[in-house]
Amino acid sequence: MIVAASFMMMLAAAPSADPVGTGRRDFSKCLSAQMQPALDKKMPLGDFVSMLKQTCATQQSAFRAAIIAQDKADGMSDAEASADADDQIAEYVDKITSEYEENSQPG
16 A cells, blocks of 8 residues: 555654554554545545544554653653654654555545
8 A cells, every 4th residue: 555655655754662662563554544544535634634543542542642752751841742742643644644645545
């Protein structure tokens, strides 16, 4: 599946031995797995985004918690760690949403 190639590259770069790497991998896998079925159903973009939030909520929560724990261990404040986690999650969601939008265009 060419659509998820960039996510697979991101997965390959994530070490699986640490909680952040594992969370990143699992969240990315969940997001990527939703694309082709949604494309097959010709799901509107808004519905796709809503479905991602529901379907990948567990993986997103684990990834977020791992980022926050690591950031706090590195000396970040609660607010900084939370903002960093939110930013990283948003990057993944934005990436898959952009790919979905590109691949759902006719022709």
